[in-house]
Amino acid sequence: MTKSLSSEQPDLAVVEGRATSVAHLFVDRVAKSPTSEAFRYPVGEQWKSITWAQVDERARRIAAGLVSLGVEPEDRVAVASATRLEWALADLGIMLCAAATTTIYPSTTADEVLFIVSDSGSTVVFAENDEQVAKLRGGRDVIQAVRKVVQIDGDGDGDWVIGLAELEKLGAAYLAEHEDIVEKRIAQLTPDSLATLIYTSGTTGRPKGVRLSHDAWTYEAAAVDSVGILGEDDVQYLWLPLAHVFGKILLTLPLQIGFPTAIDGRVDKIVDNLTIVRPTWMGAAPRIFEKVYGRITTMMASEGGAKAKLFDWASGNARKVADARGAGGKVNPLLGAQHAVGDKVVLAKIRERFGGRVRFFISGSAALNQDVAKWFDAMGMPILEGYGLTETSAASCVNRPSANLIGSVGWPLPGTEVKIAGDGEVLIKGPGVMQGYRGLDDITAETLVDGWFHTGDIGEVLPTGHLRITDRKKDLFKTSNGKYVAPSLIEATFKGICPYASQFVVEGDGRKFVSALVTLDEEAVVDWAAANGMEGSDYRTVVSSDAAREMVQGYVDELNLGLNRWEQIKKFIILPRDLTIEEGEITPSLKLKRTVVTRKFKDELDHLYD
Known part of the structure; x- marks a missing residue:
């Protein structure tokens, strides 16, 4: 038995009349507003702007450059970079030459980068800097399909690795002899053509490559547009990882609607950038x-x-x-x-x-x-x-x-x-x-x-x-008393109650009561420590103190007041460090890798039940 939830239908005709592909959508946007601002991007301490016509010029050079390297329609081209203007330009260039973008987080380990590049069959890789190039060099024998690496920051080695400027120069030369090559490639695209290959973050096991068509993206953009919550006068601030599907759709919406996007993936600059960019919305x-x-x-x-x-x-x-x-x-x-x-x-x-202005x-x-x-x-x-x-x-x-x-x-x-x-x-x-x-x-x-x-x-x-x-569904667990517990809801509730919390991992599968692993936010706990006689103490000293435990216990008690008896947190551990992407405990999109964490701290958790 199922229960259905109907979608809104008033603007369905708008959704049905969507563009054939992301490339078509982009070309239409350039034609509609060539001199309008497309992106703002940081250069040093300043911000610069680029119009849709200027984006088109660079994206076409990148597209033609890829064609000159032998990239064929629906070939995969990977992008391993933080969120920045060049990520958007590379992605548009890939779309315009009818290839498909394979997305890679810059924080991805070398082993996983090689797996994604190899599994996707990517023939060219855009790598942000020396660090990303090194991951590829270390396993060149594994990724033999890769003809060239295009380094965004740097000039390359003149052989396997070339600079982005060199790729655009190749593209300009190719366009001079084949001026209609981009139009020919766009004409080959259909709604079912592969546009993007996004590898799931992999909370368990190897990531899976999700095949997304052009139609999926143009639908998403048209559907959001039809709801009417965004317009050309809006200004987006985009910092989310573009390797993540959330970031990628936020990169597609401007093509449909036409608003400018301030793009900068530096998380430590979010607060400063907000006051400068003054966006009307942000994801x-x-x-x-x-x-x-x-x-x-x-x-x-x-x-x-x-x-x-x-x-x-x-x-x-x-x-x-x-x-x-x-x-x-x-x-x-x-x-x-x-x-x-x-x-x-x-x-x-x-x-x-x-x-x-938000x-x-x-x-x-x-x-x-x-x-x-x-x-x-x-x-x-x-x-x-x-x-x-x-x-x-x-x-x-x-x-x-x-x-x-x-x-x-x-x-x-x-x-x-x-x-x-x-x-x-x-x-x-x-x-x-x-x-x-x-x-x-x-x-x-x-x-x-x-x-x-x-x-x-x-x-x-x-x-x-x-x-x-x-x-x-897979996170629901049953205690030894036969009661089901939904951990995510409890975890989210605690993080709203406790302003010092970073992570709160609920455990109790097959056990006689529910427990939790707690980490405190490194920035927030500084002021708390100063107010509690521990100013200048290192993080480990602060979080392992009796005062910190008493503070957390107070918030756990408050949490328990709103939980059923079998859901209540009976015991908890404050970990001496926060969970990190680097240790493989959370994904680059900040999702908890529950299985990894509970396995890693199994001995500590077992001790709670002694």
Whole structure:
């Protein structure tokens, strides 16, 4: 037995009239607004702009350069780089020569890079710098299909590795003799042509290559456009990894809608860049919102006195107003007046930290804590939580500004169907669903059944038609007492309660009670340490102190008040370091590798049950 969730249909005709391919979409955008700003990008301490016509010129040179290197239609060309303008240019060049982009995180280990390049059959690799080139050199015998490596920062070695400038020079020379080569390649593209090969982060085992067609991307862009939440006057700030499906769709939306994008993947520059770029919207993973929430609330609390009281008063009134509006009710006139004063005196200053123009954020890739979402909503910067997977080209569902139900992932995009299977699993069908996993026909057949993608997520349809995700099917566990526990929801809740938390890993599979591994945020804990007589102490000393344990215990007690008895955290361990991408404990998109973590710290966890 299944329960269906219908998608909005009013603008379905817009979705059905989408471009043939990403290359066609790009060419159309250049024709519509050649002199409009396409990207802003940092050069030293300054920001520069590039128009759509200028992007077109460089992308065509890259495309022709790839053709001159022997790249054929649907050949895979890999990009191993952080988020930056050149990533976007390389991707567009690949699209224009009818090839397909294989995405690689710059933090990916050398072993996994070689696996992805080899498994994808990539013939050319764009590598950001010497570090990325070294990963390829170390296993050149494994990736024999790679004809050339194009180094973004650097001139190459004049042989196997060439610089990006040299590739563009090759392209310019090729265009001089074959001026219509790009048009010929674009003409060969169909909606079913392979556009992108994205390897899943691999929370368990080797990553799988997800085959996404041009039609999947043009559908996603047209569907988001038809919802009407973005326009040409918007400004996007894009820092998310473009190797991730979330980042990749955010790179495609400007081609459809035409707004400019400020692009810079340096995470440590986000706060500074927001005040300079002054975006109207931004996509991010929940961890970013959790860090901001924790930082501001703890900072205001540490101020104490009148300033802290004023902040609490203003944010408290804002929360009441947001709750009233969210419930569809009227705001009491007195409360409205108090909120107006608090907003002008306090909340407006917080919005200025984000540039002062943010209309909304979009959150994806993991569950967003409701308290964090409500806080941002109260601040006047709502977070629209969405839902999708690599296998569904990112967005399948998203909240709307006019119907933002916190705790849900919104309504399906027009043209996407969602239904709930008898066991609670979320199933998705639509143009955004993948063609399959590269070279893994058996797994594809298990996951794609009669056009329905089995997500592996457990969810429910709310009376409003919004979808709520409760947990990953494989993450649900049963205690020795026979009670099921959904760890992700508990983890997200704790990170909203405790402003110092970085990771909270719930464990208890087959055990007599539930426990947790805790890590504290290295930045947030500095101020806490100073306020608790440990200023200047190293991280390990701080988190292993009795005071830190007492602090965490207080937040765990608060968490337990909202949990069923069998879900409550009876014991926990504070780890002496945070979980990292480098240690393989979280993915580059900041998802927890639960199996890796619980296996790595098995002895410590076992000790809790002695």
